[in-house]
Amino acid sequence: MEETVFLAHIAEDGREQTVDEHERGTAELCERFAAQFGAEEHAKLEAMRHDDGKNTHGFQKRLRGGPAVDHSTAGAFECFKVNAVHEAICIAGHHGGLPDVGNGQTDTADDGTFCGRMKKAMNGGIEEPRGMDRPITAPQRPNFNGDRFYESVWIRMLYSCLVDADYLDTESFMSGGKAMREEYDDMATLLAYFEKHIAPWADPQGELNKKRWEILSACLAAGEGPRGIYTLSAPTGSGKTTASLAFALKHAVKHSMQRIIYVIPYTSIIDQNAKVFRGILHDKNVLEHHSGIVFDKEDKNFDSADYKSALAAENWDAPVVVTTAVQFFESFYANRSSKCRKLHNITNSVIIFDEAQMMPSENLLPCVAAISTLCAHFNSTAVLCTATQPVVDDYIAKYAPNIAIKEICPEVGRTYEQFKRVTFEQAGELDDEALAARLGGHEQVLCIVNSRKAAQAVFNKLPKEGRFHLSTLMYPEHRQKTIDIIRQRLTDGEVCRVVSTSLIEAGVDIDFPTVYREMAGLDSILQAAGRCNREGKRNREESMVTVFTGEHRAPRMLKMNISAANSAMRGEEDIDSPEVVRKYFNTYRAYLSDGTDKARVVEAFEKDTVYCSTMPFKKVAEKFRIIDQNTRTVYIPLGKGVESIVRLRNGEKSRKLFREAGRYGVTIYENQFKTLYYSGCIEMIDDENAVLINTDIYDEKMGLRIEESSDINFII
Secondary structure (H helix, E strand, O other), X not given: OOOOOOEEEEOOOOOEEEHHXXXXXXXXXXXXXXXXXXXXXXXXXXXXXXXXXXXXXXXXXXXXXXXXXXXXXXXXXXXXXXXXXXXXXXHHOOOOOOOEEEOOOOOOOOOOOXXXXXXXXHOOOOOOOOOOOOOOOOOOOOOOOOOHHHHHHHHHHHHHHHHHHHHHHHHHHXXXXXXXXXXXXXXXXXXXXXXXXXXXXXXXXXXXXXXXXXXXXXXXXXXXXXXXXXXXXXXXXXXXXXXXXXXXXXXXXXXXXXEEEEEEOOHHHHHHHHHHHHHHHOHHHEEEEOOOOOXXXXXXXXXXXXHHHHHHHHHOOOOEEEEEHHHHXXXXXXXXXXXXXXXXXXXXXXXXXXXXXXXXXXXXHHHHHHHHHHHHHOOOEEEEEEOOOOOXXXXXXXXXXXXXXXXXXOOHHHHHHHOOXXXXXXXXXXXXXXXXXXXXXXXXXXXXXXXXXXXXXXXXXXXXXXXXXXXXOOOHHHHHHHHHHHHHHHHHOXXXXXXXXXXXXXXXXXXXXXXXXXXXXXXXXXXXXXXXXXXXXXXXXXXXXXXXXXXXXXXXXXXXXXXXXXXXXXXXXXXXXXXXXXXXXXXXXXXXXXXXXXXXXXXXXXXXXXXXXXXXXXXXXXXXXXXXXXXXXXXXXXXXXXXXXXXXXXXXXXXXXXXXXHXXXXXXXXXXXXXXXXXXOXXXXXXXXXXXXXXXXXXXXXXXXXXXXXXXXXXX
């Protein structure tokens, strides 16, 4: 008997949704999403045909427990036949991920590329949909003017609209319309919250606060400006975080933009920034999303707020999203539907790139190309926010040729002069003994070095009274407690000598009278200087920042930075001037030459020859990584972390639990993880994470002592 009604879904309670109902519901959402970048007709078409393959006997059997079937290719083929190729690509990948488009001449029906799948359909390799009486008219293609990278991003955005709309319509049906998504405040309300928060600052006391208010006011005024690309070049300690939020809120209200996205380089400072935003804008309006937070909708212990956050993390529909550069850019170049569904929600948004100089050099081109294209073609505004602006004008000019970069901070040179609070000196080479002797001559001093090994070596040579060590081998709660003790000793005038890796340079509000910085990139040196005389309470001439070359070999990844910094600083007294900073980045870029796109991501979309495929979405997703080295987490069962880690070992999983346990986790590289594993010091709790079972190798001063684990006898 011929079926007359084809179903898309059957709910647990027996309710049925037809394919026609699902495609129309998806189309309504998809069309609305794509309106943010003017692609409504394309979105409606792809949504109205995306599940045509469910109009088959094979899929109807699948719904009732039969074997899996390919239901994506049929709708893609229907669009392909009328030359709606972009829509066809999106439909083909709406479950399995955006495919490589491939080569129409050489790909065969057995290939998994888009071209291969279309040949398979032409050869009768899929079941033909039944009851199809809706004609297809292909919308006019956008004019990409030969910009194939822009075309690739446009396909991504169209794909994102489809997969998110598909998920949401399915979610609504399966829940009976009871999906617990948050109802957020609008941007005008958020701006009102912010204005109320800063109202007491309008009459600033003290010179430093007056300068900060001047920058904040400039950001509010600039928020009225046109969409585009802005820089906020403000010195360390000038209040950039709050000032950039001022710009973003004002700008979003002015242009009816849908959200604000903060992209931050470190997970170590994301918590405190998100906390600041939540304090101003209310908890429900701020989504914090990064690798340190695990969302599991199936968790039975989720409260309502956690469940809503888990849903928001899937598609970033919150008005303020705080995330990492890893999450942002790896999602941008992903091909899986679960990662891509959020992408359409970064269109028509204000995107703040905090500490913009930290964009990874080996991926600088794809990062800047993404930013530029979002602003040039998808109605977004980007702000590069940093004390040391990277030189990326040429890349922006290539991918956003009609956008002029605008600086927000008034009179950058004068502002930097006003915020000068330190004097620099260069001490040349200092071995560990000489460095420790100099540090021991100060009652209160911070020394920042380039490696964990150097930090431990110098720390061990310091006088024991008031010495402290900071590194990422300490779990966050341990590190934070140590920083709290350091702050208190500084306030109380007690002896306080600290040796740290670079983790203290950004986002840690701490104020030393004297700072030593091992030779590094100029941006790192100036970040370190931001920890000296931070509040401007001391004389500039007496607030010394000493730059030195240590005895330990510089990490390979820093060698070009150090060379560029030496070149830029040579013969300069004011090494923190905007001119010297620009000279440094120009020199550094010259050293990089063509090394700013390690995986050849941008070229792969511009030229078919890179991966022997047109639009190689799948291959690029596999190749592109912001962090090249694999890392794993080891949880340390000490202090208040014992209870939550025991629960993890017992198999319990929830966002709240992972967040609690994360305060006691140390992230290490794969080779270090293997050392601990094969020495019997850790026990696996899942494929990526482990618990330290030999707590003797965790030192209360130094943190995890990995080198000690290698001395333990073990049998494999």
